Amino acid sequence: MPLATLIRRSSLPCPEVSAEQAEQLLAQHYQLSGALKELGSQQDRNFLVDAGTQRYVLKICHGDYSAVELEAQHAALGHLASHCAVNVPGVVRAINGEQLLSLELGGNRVHVRLLEFIDGQALSHLRHLPMDVVVGLGELCAQVDRSLAAFEHPGLERILQWDPRHAQALIKHLLPIISNEDERACIAEAAEQAQRRLMPLIAALPLQTVHLDITEYNVVWSRESATQWRLQGLIDFGDLVTTWRIADLSGTCAALLHHAEGDPLYILPAIRAYHAINPLQLEELQALWPLIIARSAVLVLSSEQQAAVEPDNTYIQANIASEWGIFDVATSVPIALMEAAILACVGMEPMATEAAPVYQPLLPSLAGREFRQVDLGVLSEHFVAGNWQHSGIDEQLLKQASRETGQASSRFGEYRLSRTLIDSAKEPETFALHVELHLATQAPLHAPFAGTLRLTADAALLLVGEQMSLRLWGATLELTPGASVAAGDMIGQGSGSLVLQLCAVPELSPPLFATPAWAGAWRQLCPSPAALLGFDCDAPALPDAAQLLARRDASFARSQKHYYQAPPQIERGWRNHLIDMQGRSYLDMLNNVAVLGHGHPRMAAEAARQWSLLNTNSRFHYAAIAEFSERLLKLAPEGFDRVFMVNSGSEANDLAIRLAWAYSGGRDMLSVLEAYHGWSVATDAISTSIADNPQALSTRPEWVHPVTAPNTYRGEFRGVDSAPQYVRSVDQVLEQLALQQRQVAGFICEPVYGNAGGISLPAGYLQQVYQKVRAQGGVCIADEVQVGYGRLGHYFWGFEEQGVVPDIITMAKGMGNGHPLGVVITRREIAEALEAEGYFFSSAGGSPVSCRIGMAVLDVMEEEKLWENAAVVGDYFKARLQDLVDVHPLVGAVHGSGFYLGLELVRNRQTLEPATEETTYLCDRLRELSIFMQPTGDYLNILKIKPPMCTTRQSVDFFVDSVSKVLAELE
Ligand code: PMP
Numbered sequence: 015m016p017l018a019t020l021i022r023r024s025s026l027p028c029p030e031v032s033a034e035q036a037e038q039l040l041a042q043h044y045q046l047s048g049a050l051k052e053l054g055s056q057q058d059r060n061f062l063v064d065a066g067t068q069r070y071v072l073k074i075c076h077g078d079y080s081a082v083e084l085e086a087q088h089a090a091l092g093h094l095a096s097h098c099a100v101n102v103p104g105v106v107r108a109i110n111g112e113q114l115l116s117l118e119l120g121g122n123r124v125h126v127r128l129l130e131f132i133d134g135q136a137l138s139h140l141r142h143l144p145m146d147v148v149v150g151l152g153e154l155c156a157q158v159d160r161s162l163a164a165f166e167h168p169g170l171e172r173i174l175q176w177d178p179r180h181a182q183a184l185i186k187h188l189l190p191i192i193s194n195e196d197e198r199a200c201i202a203e204a205a206e207q208a209q210r211r212l213m214p215l216i217a218a219l220p221l222q223t224v225h226l227d228i229t230e231y232n233v234v235w236s237r238e239s240a241t242q243w244r245l246q247g248l249i250d251f252g253d254l255v256t257t258w259r260i261a262d263l264s265g266t267c268a269a270l271l272h273h274a275e276g277d278p279l280y281i282l283p284a285i286r287a288y289h290a291i292n293p294l295q296l297e298e299l300q301a302l303w304p305l306i307i308a309r310s311a312v313l314v315l316s317s318e319q320q321a322a323v324e325p326d327n328t329y330i331q332a333n334i335a336s337e338w339g340i341f342d343v344a345t346s347v348p349i350a351l352m353e354a355a356i357l358a359c360v361g362m363e364p365m366a367t368e369a370a371p372v373y374q375p376l377l378p379s380l381a382g383r384e385f386r387q388v389d390l391g392v393l394s395e396h397f398v399a400g401n402w403q404h405s406g407i408d409e410q411l412l413k414q415a416s417r418e419t420g421q422a423s424s425r426f427g428e429y430r431l432s433r434t435l436i437d438s439a440k441e442p443e444t445f446a447l448h449v450e451l452h453l454a455t456q457a458p459l460h461a462p463f464a465g466t467l468r469l470t471a472d473a474a475l476l477l478v479g480e481q482m483s484l485r486l487w488g489a490t491l492e493l494t495p496g497a498s499v500a501a502g503d504m505i506g507q508g509s510g511s512l513v514l515q516l517c518a519v520p521e522l523s524p525p526l527f528a529t530p531a532w533a534g535a536w537r538q539l540c541p542s543p544a545a546l547l548g549f550d551c552d553a554p555a556l557p558d559a560a561q562l563l564a565r566r567d568a569s570f571a572r573s574q575k576h577y578y579q580a581p582p583q584i585e586r587g588w589r590n591h592l593i594d595m596q597g598r599s600y601l602d603m604l605n606n607v608a609v610l611g612h613g614h615p616r617m618a619a620e621a622a623r624q625w626s627l628l629n630t631n632s633r634f635h636y637a638a639i640a641e642f643s644e645r646l647l648k649l650a651p652e653g654f655d656r657v658f659m660v661n662s663g664s665e666a667n668d669l670a671i672r673l674a675w676a677y678s679g680g681r682d683m684l685s686v687l688e689a690y691h692g693w694s695v696a697t698d699a700i701s702t703s704i705a706d707n708p709q710a711l712s713t714r715p716e717w718v719h720p721v722t723a724p725n726t727y728r729g730e731f732r733g734v735d736s737a738p739q740y741v742r743s744v745d746q747v748l749e750q751l752a753l754q755q756r757q758v759a760g761f762i763c764e765p766v767y768g769n770a771g772g773i774s775l776p777a778g779y780l781q782q783v784y785q786k787v788r789a790q791g792g793v794c795i796a797d798e799v800q801v802g803y804g805r806l807g808h809y810f811w812g813f814e815e816q817g818v819v820p821d822i823i824t825m826a827k828g829m830g831n832g833h834p835l836g837v838v839i840t841r842r843e844i845a846e847a848l849e850a851e852g853y854f855f856s857s858a859g860g861s862p863v864s865c866r867i868g869m870a871v872l873d874v875m876e877e878e879k880l881w882e883n884a885a886v887v888g889d890y891f892k893a894r895l896q897d898l899v900d901v902h903p904l905v906g907a908v909h910g911s912g913f914y915l916g917l918e919l920v921r922n923r924q925t926l927e928p929a930t931e932e933t934t935y936l937c938d939r940l941r942e943l944s945i946f947m948q949p950t951g952d953y954l955n956i957l958k959i960k961p962p963m964c965t966t967r968q969s970v971d972f973f974v975d976s977v978s979k980v981l982a983e984l985e
Pocket of ligand 1: 661662663664665667690691692693764768797799800826827
């Protein structure tokens with residue numbers, strides 16, 4: 015009687031075997047000795063045997079299991095070893111030549127065998143499994159199933175509690191073990207729903223031998239690198255059985271849910287990977303989620319029951335919470351929805367059973383009238399300057415449109431901008447699964463199909479038909495609830511706002527909005543109401559971001575990289591967030607150029623106004639150029655009295671080099687190693703950051719003389735007092751040039767060391783270097799392109815931190831908030847030296863539009879107190895990052911100040927080994943958590959933190975908490 019066997023087996027405790035007994039067994043039957051360590055197991059007694067040169071696992075199981083079942087496992091191990099690339103343990107024969115020993119031990123019958131140990135570790139301890147591990151588990155499962163499809167053994171026709179064919183019987187039997195009534199009802203209900211979905215599929219499910227426990231506990235990995243794992247093999251064939259093929263993948267997926275952080279879609283990559291190797295039938299894919307639910311219920315009940323039998327088994331106790339977690343995720347979504355998601359992930363659709371239904375019009379009195387379609391999507395022209403954040407904005411826009419035409423409509427399947435969330439790791443529910451109408455006058459509503467009328471708890475009128483339900487919010491019901499209506503019957507009245515939603519699974523109550531990840535699956539269940547409205551109310555499909563990227567790659571020269579392998583398409587920004595086409599907001603911690611934040615209305619207005627008046631070049635006479643030049647000079651230290659206007663940082667630095675050449679009469683430039691100053695021929699020549707140009711060090715022209723990078727954290731000399739040592743490198747170059755009687759042209763550096771993540775230069779460094787360079791007739795250039803203009807919080811210019819004044823200041827990036835704008839600020843005698851080489855002219859440099867924008871940036875910075883914000887929120891930011899040093903061993907140091915910060919990750923705080931790979935992982939994970947962040951530095955191990963200067967404390971908290979969360983995953 016199967017159930018009786020099942021029940022007896024499900025309550026078997028582990029056989030009692032002491033370490034001494036195990037040692038004796040090993041000596042007597044295998045002539046082996048070694049150190050023993052007990053391994054956790056639910057129903058077997060397992061010991062790891064370390065025999066010096068080799069390691070084994072001694073497995074002792076209950077005599078209740080018949081020998082033929084264990085022989086089947088051994089045969090399967092042999093089969094896989096010869097037919098499949100997956101590594102499995104070999105079975106070690108006892109000295110009597112047997113693979114399996116059936117013995118009496120302490121009065122109990124037990125089976126004993128010895129297996130080879132596969133080196134590596136299980137990843138069950140990892141809360142977050144990297145995506146390639148998830149995919150790897152799906153692939154492994156597929157490979158094993160493919161191979162075992164041809165394997166048969168009489169020992170596999172066995173009764174096993176994990177065999178999903180017995181799940182319902184087992185659940186029913188074990189249910190009373192749950193004492194909490196609600197929990198019990200919850201499991202019973204879930205199991206019943208799963209069974210209902212499974213029943214019609216069972217006949218079509220193929221049977222074969224399966225491992226049935228390909229989970230993170232039984233798959234062994236070795237660490238390939240800091241963030242990558244290599245699959246070493248599969249162990250524990252204790253659940254091997256002949257059952258539905260899909261049972262194997264359902265077990266793997268159920269286990270993965272433990273790592274899913276509440277997201278059922280987490281398992282889709284594993285399913286896709288499985289299907290690619292071992293294609294599944296439609297019915298198997300449809301059975302998958304119900305089987306996962308059943309498995310999760312069995313897991314919970316078995317553990318609860320086992321815990322009751324063995325209250326001291328800590329292994330079982332620890333599992334209970336995690337199994338409830340799996341059950342919660344498995345029951346968090348409707349089965350029909352998850353089925354749609356699973357089918358979509360492998361590119362399948364359910365077979366259409368009936369022809370598309372024909373509907374009667376919902377609003378026949380408005381047939382043929384124009385419904386104004388209101389664009390509420392991310393690119394809608396109705397949305398400016400963050401107005402989408404005003405509560406009720408969508409309704410207001412619909413109402414406004416209905417005033418003009420009598421009736422207006424939102425669009426079905428539109429990703430609504432008003433639903434975006436900032437500083438949230440979660441995808442926002444932006445996808446509209448409904449249509450909202452706005453009717454200026456009252457109109458009668460008619461039943462589009464036959465059904466029963468009801469009122470829902472949230473005041474919707476609900477028409478339930480045989481294959482479809484319709485919900486209407488804002489309608490007045492003119493019939494009594496419970497009434498049956500025929501298609502075309504009048505059911506009520508609508509006026510003002512009317513929200514309607516169809517659902518092809520009549521008993522479901524879908525949400526009005528879905529997240530982008532769930533949009534496709536929900537759309538399968540909630541068809542567009544276009545057919546009953548009589549007009550096309552669907553939002554146009556979004557452009558395919560991947561296709562667009564392919565077009566970019568096919569036309570835009572490849573050396574111009576993009577962030578991320580599969581970047582989201584970003585077409586809108588607001589303040590310190592960037593918004594993708596599906597309405598997801600990403601925290602922008604990268605855009606040092608957009609100092610004021612994105613989408614600033616003042617910028618748009620300023621550009622539009624000036625463009626409509628005039629845009630020309632600086633050879634014409636207009637007010638803006640004088641006004642802007644004066645304002646820039648006011649920002650510079652005393653003595654600076656001349657401005658050049660160009661269009662970028664590269665141009666500004668290039669011009670600065672030419673000025674140094676012209677003024678000094680020399681050509682030789684000193685520049686700091688590992689820095690970046692631009693892409694033009696001259697600025698590229700002085701740039702030696704190998705992260706930007708791997709050949710940088712070997713390709714310098716003879717006029718460029720790099721000096722040691724004054725990195726006080728990991729440079730040749732450490733600490734804030736290291737200036738004298740670093741200055742020595744400058745001395746050497748200057749001495750050499752003097753010896754060769756070459757005239758020094760100048761020295762250029764960022765006054766705060768940008769490539770290293772914003773490290774302050776050692777105290778006194780620039781004072782000494784400037785003095786020495788000037789003493790030899792050279793000019794000192796401060797490249798303020800990144801660090802200047804108040805970003806550092808407590809200094810407007812970076813050179814202030816060093817207490818020096820340069821001869822030339824170059825600035826670009828933030829001064830135009832993204833508009834191409836660069837300047838060189840200097841003294842008259844230096845500016846005039848260039849005249850010997852002719853005139854200087856830049857066609858767009860200093861144009862009226864550029865000047866107006868440049869001034870507007872300064873106005874906004876003042877009005878919105880952005881410099882103050884950089885100081886106050888920047889200090890808070892640095893303090894919060896600093897706290898991470900105490901919590902996470904990977905955090906080596908925090909550099910910088912204000913909104914120019916660097917978080918340096920190291921594997922070892924003594925050797926400072928850069929944690930490059932971990933930094934890449936961190937940045938990729940942060941993107942999954944809605945944050946844009948990139949690495950910097952020659953080892954790409956520093957987070958380059960330089961957000962718009964309107965960044966808030968809330969955003970800082972979100973960022974630091976997310977970084978901390980991901981760092982914990984790496985530890
Ligand atoms: N100097 C520094 C310090 C920079 O960071 C950059 C740009 N990353 C430049 C100069 C060049 O500026 P642009 O890209 O505007 O030419």
